[in-house]
Amino acid sequence: MVYSYFPGCTLRAKAKGFESSTLASCEVLGVCLEELEEWQCCGATFPLQIDNSFPLVSPTRTLASAKKAGRELVTLCSACLNVLKRTNHVIREDLDKREKVCAFIEEDYSGEVEVLHLLEILRDEIGFESLARKVVSPFAGLPVAAYYGCLLLRPPEEVGIDDPESPSVLEEFLSALGCDPVEYPYKTECCGSYVVLQPGEPAVSPSRLVVESAKSRGAKVIVTSCPLCQFNLDYAQSGSVERGENAVPVVYFTQLLAVALGLGEEVLEFDGHIVPPGLIFQSVGVGGCGGLT
Amino acid sequence: MKLSREVIHTEDKRKLQDISGEEILSCYQCGKCSAGCAMTSAMDLLPHQVIRLLQLGQVQEALDSKTIWVCASCLACSARCPRGMSLANVMESLRSTFLRPGDRCLNPAEIPYELLEIVPEQALVAAFRKYT
Numbered sequence: 001m002v003y004s005y006f007p008g009c010t011l012r013a014k015a016k017g018f019e020s021s022t023l024a025s026c027e028v029l030g031v032c033l034e035e036l037e038e039w040q041c042c043g044a045t046f047p048l049q050i051d052n053s054f055p056l057v058s059p060t061r062t063l064a065s066a067k068k069a070g071r072e073l074v075t076l077c078s079a080c081l082n083v084l085k086r087t088n089h090v091i092r093e094d095l096d097k098r099e100k101v102c103a104f105i106e107e108d109y110s111g112e113v114e115v116l117h118l119l120e121i122l123r124d125e126i127g128f129e130s131l132a133r134k135v136v137s138p139f140a141g142l143p144v145a146a147y148y149g150c151l152l153l154r155p156p157e158e159v160g161i162d163d164p165e166s167p168s169v170l171e172e173f174l175s176a177l178g179c180d181p182v183e184y185p186y187k188t189e190c191c192g193s194y195v196v197l198q199p200g201e202p203a204v205s206p207s208r209l210v211v212e213s214a215k216s217r218g219a220k221v222i223v224t225s226c227p228l229c230q231f232n233l234d235y236a237q238s239g240s241v242e243r244g245e246n247a248v249p250v251v252y253f254t255q256l257l258a259v260a261l262g263l264g265e266e267v268l269e270f271d272g273h274i275v276p277p278g279l280i281f282q283s284v285g286v287g288g289c290g291g292l293t
Numbered sequence: 294m295k296l297s298r299e300v301i302h303t304e305d306k307r308k309l310q311d312i313s314g315e316e317i318l319s320c321y322q323c324g325k326c327s328a329g330c331a332m333t334s335a336m337d338l339l340p341h342q343v344i345r346l347l348q349l350g351q352v353q354e355a356l357d358s359k360t361i362w363v364c365a366s367c368l369a370c371s372a373r374c375p376r377g378m379s380l381a382n383v384m385e386s387l388r389s390t391f392l393r394p395g396d397r398c399l400n401p402a403e404i405p406y407e408l409l410e411i412v413p414e415q416a417l418v419a420a421f422r423k424y425t
Contacts, residue, residue, distance in 0.1 A: 014413040044418035048366060048385035050314035055422070079415050150367035155379075164372055190331040190367030194419035196412065197404055198362065202335030206365075209331075227413040235411070272411065 001125060004071045005033035006062060008080040009041040015227035017269030021258040022076055022118060024267040029126060029134065033074060038065040042083040056101050059087040064107035072114045074121065078151035078226035082159050084115045089158045117161050119169050128176040136262035138178025144221045145182040145214035146170030149229040150190050170223065173253060177260040186213040191232040207236035215248055223253040234274040241275055249277035296349060305352040313386035319376045320344045326370035326380050336360040340370055340380055361387040362398055399424035
């Protein structure tokens with residue numbers, strides 16, 4: 001299985017562990033991710049103004065570059081997925097915008113590339129049953145909360161890789177690794193996204209609500225596929241960590257995948273995490289991560 | 294407030310509809326958007342109240358509200374609206390009305406250094422797209 005691969009800006013900077021755990025896991029699973037020769041930041045948000053085509057320029061360049069490579073395009077970050085899929089949709093459906101954007105970037109692109117999230121490959125190409133057979137260090141019932149957030153699911157008709165209100169792909173993935181997926185009502189709620197950069201805290205932090213809800217259902221770990229969700233849920237717990245209170249590590253789903261596939265801690269790169277994930281792995285005695293702190 | 298055709302149908306409102314692609318009068322004020330919004334604790338007006346103001350032509354009042362800057366574009370409202378209106382597009386059209394002449398609502402110099410050190414790049418790119 002060979003795919004073109006779009007890393008996006010954050011995986012090369014603050015979310016290195018997301019990429020390193022993915023690339024190592026994919027190698028074990030026989031999935032070859034070939035990085036695009038030419039790519040640039042997707043813009044992180046899809047424009048919600050119908051009269052503005054400028055923000056479509058950079059994602060369309062990336063899509064046109066993937067067309068030349070002639071393969072389906074895989075991405076890991078929920079925001080990149082959202083922007084690339086929605087841009088692809090506009091280019092396919094809106095002839096005026098297609099013409100305008102393609103003339104500007106001097107490319108011939110009309111939406112030929114299929115954009116996929118890694119979860120779709122695990123579910124639809126490899127299959128979770130087959131994935132479960134490749135697991136060498138199962139998590140032995142570790143209670144894990146799947147956090148979807150917004151960008152993987154909405155808008156459902158353009159992006160949705162699953163049911164927008166009641167998704168299950170991450171839970172099925174977690175079950176394949178031997179985890180016990182925790183059901184909680186906040187799994188598709190917004191974490192607050194870029195509003196974290198606005199001065200002043202909201203009266204009720206949306207990220208805190210998500211974490212508390214997952215914790216109240218017994219979650220010991222939260223998984224996500226969005227670097228900003230990872231940050232917000234982690235950052236919302238900074239106070240708890242300082243006070244020595246019980247905090248829940250927030251990790252990328254591929255970091256659990258790497259552990260389950262028996263890969264070593266060097267591919268996990270937990271450096272930037274606020275709530276130390278190593279303690280959880282130690283407490284459940286998962287193979288390959290015993291030395292993590 | 295005295296309502297008249299002139300008060301309700303303003304040029305400003307037409308512009309918002311051009312930017313957002315949404316017909317603001319199509320909202321029937323069921324409140325589902327506000328019920329499911331994750332950010333209401335930081336808002337001064339609920340999302341459906343912003344739409345109601347626009348329906349009545351009170352664009353300036355909507356522009357002055359904190360709500361449009363607290364919206365995180367998570368699209369929960371848009372995905373759930375029984376009228377199929379993308380409320381998130383309307384919020385963005387209000388932000389755009391403020392930003393397009395060159396104003397901004399996020400000053401990079403005011404982001405605390407400790408936060409800047411740890412926040413993912415994705416947040417910075419998104420925030421500067423939304424707030425400047």
